[in-house]
Each structure stands twice: as structure tokens, then as C-alpha cells.
Amino acid sequence: MTRRDAPAAVVRVPAKVNLELRVGAPREDGFHGLATVYHAVDIFDEVTVELADDWGVEVHGDHADKVPVDETNSAMRAARLLAQRHQIDQPVHLTIEKSIPVAGGMAGGSADAAAALLGCDAVWGLDLSRPDLETVAAKVGSDVPFLLTGGTALGSGRGEHVVPVLTQGTFDWVFALHHEGLSTATVYARVDQLREGLNVPEPSTSEALMTALRAGDVDGLAAALSNDMEEAACSLVSRLRTTMMAGLEHGALATIVSGSGPTVAFLARDRTAAIDLMVALSADGLGDEVVHARGPVVGAQIIREQGLRTS
Structure with missing residues (x-):
């Protein structure tokens, strides 16, 4: 459970669409090589990260019942991984307000993971650089590094290597x-x-x-x-x-x-x-x-x- 007046951060994170998605043959590690252009759009989830007595996650919004609320939840996996990497023993409670479609090809789970990383960094006072967060993000999922930055970007590898793309207009x-x-x-x-x-x-x-x-x-x-x-x-x-x-x-x-x-x-x-x-x-x-x-x-x-x- 969370504590009254516990430190908390509310993070808003967008959905994505792939403007181009080129898929290579399966690699030895089981992933496919990708060349993609990510594009973030203004459909948002909000993730609240609060210091708590125990680890936990809850999900609200459209089709929240389709999102796991255990250790397999993408946002929880991101929080746990960040805690492990920096020897943090302070639990957090995650509250996810869903607007991004679930299993809809718009990276809703990856977006929540990116939001959890940013929120946990804030409530734990880590003050990590963006490259540090992206390193953890890539271990959570291929789309997660992009959702930290957004905009329009070229993704390579299995999608986790992200380089911004100059884009004019909306x-x-x-x-x-x-x-x-x-x-x-x-x-x-x-x-x-x-x-x-x-x-x-x-x-x-x-x-x-x-x-x-x-x-x-x-x-x-x-x-x-x-x-x-x-x-x-x-x-x-x-x-x-x-x-x-x-x-x-x-x-x-x-x-x-x-x-x-x-x-x-x-x-x-x-x-x-x-x-x-x-x-x-x-x-x-x-x-x-x-x-x-x-x-x-x-x-x-x-x-x-x-x-x-x-x-």
C-alpha cells in the first residue's frame, strides 16, 4: 500500500505508429532485425509512481482487465529492473490510466514501461542521464527507448537503437x-x-x-x-x-x-x-x-x- 503524502510522480507518455517497419529474418537470439521509423502521437497513458510499503500495480481505463497486474506487467518489470541495477530497496506502487490501445500495435505496454522508468528515477532521486535510462529501457522491450524521447526516430537492431529524425510540421x-x-x-x-x-x-x-x-x-x-x-x-x-x-x-x-x-x-x-x-x-x-x-x-x-x- 502507498503512504499518505509519499513522494510521487505522474508521467504522461504517448503512443506510437511505425511510419515504416522493415522486418529482417529471425536472428540467432530469436529476435528479428528491424529498420523502422517511429512516430509518437498524442494518445496518452498516465502512470503514477508512488513510494510504497510494498510493490504493486493497478490499471484503470479502457480494457484494463487485459493488462496484467503482477510481475509480468511491463511497467513493473521496468521498475524492478531499474531498482536492481541501482540497488534500490524502496518499493513503489504504479497506477496506470490507459488510453493507448491494449495489444493494438501502438506500444501501450512499452509506453507504460518508459513512464515507469522516468517516474521511478524521480521518486528514488537517482537523477539518471537519458542514456542510462535508455540502457535499462532496451532490456525491458524494443520500443521502450523510443517512448522515453518520442518525436520521430529511426530504430535499428531489434528496434532498441534509436536516432532522432528531423521532421518538419505536424x-x-x-x-x-x-x-x-x-x-x-x-x-x-x-x-x-x-x-x-x-x-x-x-x-x-x-x-x-x-x-x-x-x-x-x-x-x-x-x-x-x-x-x-x-x-x-x-x-x-x-x-x-x-x-x-x-x-x-x-x-x-x-x-x-x-x-x-x-x-x-x-x-x-x-x-x-x-x-x-x-x-x-x-x-x-x-x-x-x-x-x-x-x-x-x-x-x-x-x-x-x-x-x-x-x-
């Missing part, structure tokens, strides 16, 4: 959320099955995408969106293709499955077009929920503090 997105969820492991297994017997090249990002981002060119970005996991995700959840085709018919510039799915992302020309698209998709009953978001946005940020030590 892009408008509509996301059709499908609540049945898809596990990343299941989609990767399907990717490998579909590629059986094929020669899989080393993944690399396209120069066309980099050029579009540098110029803030929405049409160029639309032409460059790509996801090697899309075919696998659509084969597992057949209605994704129907949703994607409908969005294009309603004026989306381009569509892509977000990460491993089943969330479908639509790129719109501007805010007005995005709102019109959101209304049309909602009226058609496509997706269990349809939301508008903009990106890029910054990564995990402390938005409220209570009783933290200051230097």
Missing part, C-alpha cells in the same frame, strides 16, 4: 481501433510462415520517407508508408483490409497497419480532413473505436510531482 492521423488485440509474437510467427523458403534481405529504411519527413511533405509521406507485418496481421484479422479500403474511399491519403496491429492508421491531409474521416468511419461502424491524433509529440514527461527531492 501530421494528422485517424486510428481505427480493434479491441480483440493481436500479440506481437503471433504476428511475427505469421510473418515467418508467409516467408518460408524466401530470401529475406537485410532491412533498411527508404530515402523517400526521410525526404518527406524533412520537408513536412504529407503527400510524400503518404507514398512512403510501409509495414512488412501488415500482410500477416491482415491474414489473422480479416476485417482489417475492409477497414483500410473504406478509409481510402473516405479520403485518407494513405493507410497502414500500426506495428503488429490490429490498429489501422490513416494519414489525413490536415485536421479538417481527419475529423471528416473519423466521422465517416465511425458512421460505417468500422473499428470498435475511431480516434484522431497528431504527431510528432514528445515522449515520456513528468506532469505532476509530490514531495520529490530537488537539488
Whole structure:
């Protein structure tokens, strides 16, 4: 349980969409080599980290019942790993307010882990550098380092090596959320099955995408969106293709499955077009929920503090 007036930090952290996701062949360690471009969007979870008498985690919000509240929770694993690395024996209690889809290909679990790392650093008074936090983040999950910083970034390795990408302007997105969820492991297994017997090249990002981002060119970005996991995700959840085709018919510039799915992302020309698209998709009953978001946005940020030590 938490203590009254215990030091606490509330961290807000965004979702992500992969503008490009190139997947290589399985490596000896069981992971796939990736070349991806991450893009943080303004759908946020909030994670409260409080000093407590015992370790614990609770989850509230949409489909919170699908998120584990034991030691397998991504945020709890991040907190435990950080404590182990720095010999911290002070428990924390984590309260997660979910808005990012669960198992939706938008890195909700990774986002919560990034928020937990930032919050624990604050309440334990560690004052760690960003590279120190990113080292721990990479051990928790491939997407976690990116969610610490946000913006738009190139990811390599298994996605954990992150380099910022110069991006001009803001892009408008509509996301059709499908609540049945898809596990990343299941989609990767399907990717490998579909590629059986094929020669899989080393993944690399396209120069066309980099050029579009540098110029803030929405049409160029639309032409460059790509996801090697899309075919696998659509084969597992057949209605994704129907949703994607409908969005294009309603004026989306381009569509892509977000990460491993089943969330479908639509790129719109501007805010007005995005709102019109959101209304049309909602009226058609496509997706269990349809939301508008903009990106890029910054990564995990402390938005409220209570009783933290200051230097």
C-alpha cells in the first residue's frame, strides 16, 4: 500500500505508429532485425509512481482487465529492473490510466514501461542521464527507448537503437481501433510462415520517407508508408483490409497497419480532413473505436510531482 503524502510522480507518455517497419529474418537470439521509423502521437497513458510499503500495480481505463497486474506487467518489470541495477530497496506502487490501445500495435505496454522508468528515477532521486535510462529501457522491450524521447526516430537492431529524425510540421492521423488485440509474437510467427523458403534481405529504411519527413511533405509521406507485418496481421484479422479500403474511399491519403496491429492508421491531409474521416468511419461502424491524433509529440514527461527531492 502507498503512504499518505509519499513522494510521487505522474508521467504522461504517448503512443506510437511505425511510419515504416522493415522486418529482417529471425536472428540467432530469436529476435528479428528491424529498420523502422517511429512516430509518437498524442494518445496518452498516465502512470503514477508512488513510494510504497510494498510493490504493486493497478490499471484503470479502457480494457484494463487485459493488462496484467503482477510481475509480468511491463511497467513493473521496468521498475524492478531499474531498482536492481541501482540497488534500490524502496518499493513503489504504479497506477496506470490507459488510453493507448491494449495489444493494438501502438506500444501501450512499452509506453507504460518508459513512464515507469522516468517516474521511478524521480521518486528514488537517482537523477539518471537519458542514456542510462535508455540502457535499462532496451532490456525491458524494443520500443521502450523510443517512448522515453518520442518525436520521430529511426530504430535499428531489434528496434532498441534509436536516432532522432528531423521532421518538419505536424501530421494528422485517424486510428481505427480493434479491441480483440493481436500479440506481437503471433504476428511475427505469421510473418515467418508467409516467408518460408524466401530470401529475406537485410532491412533498411527508404530515402523517400526521410525526404518527406524533412520537408513536412504529407503527400510524400503518404507514398512512403510501409509495414512488412501488415500482410500477416491482415491474414489473422480479416476485417482489417475492409477497414483500410473504406478509409481510402473516405479520403485518407494513405493507410497502414500500426506495428503488429490490429490498429489501422490513416494519414489525413490536415485536421479538417481527419475529423471528416473519423466521422465517416465511425458512421460505417468500422473499428470498435475511431480516434484522431497528431504527431510528432514528445515522449515520456513528468506532469505532476509530490514531495520529490530537488537539488
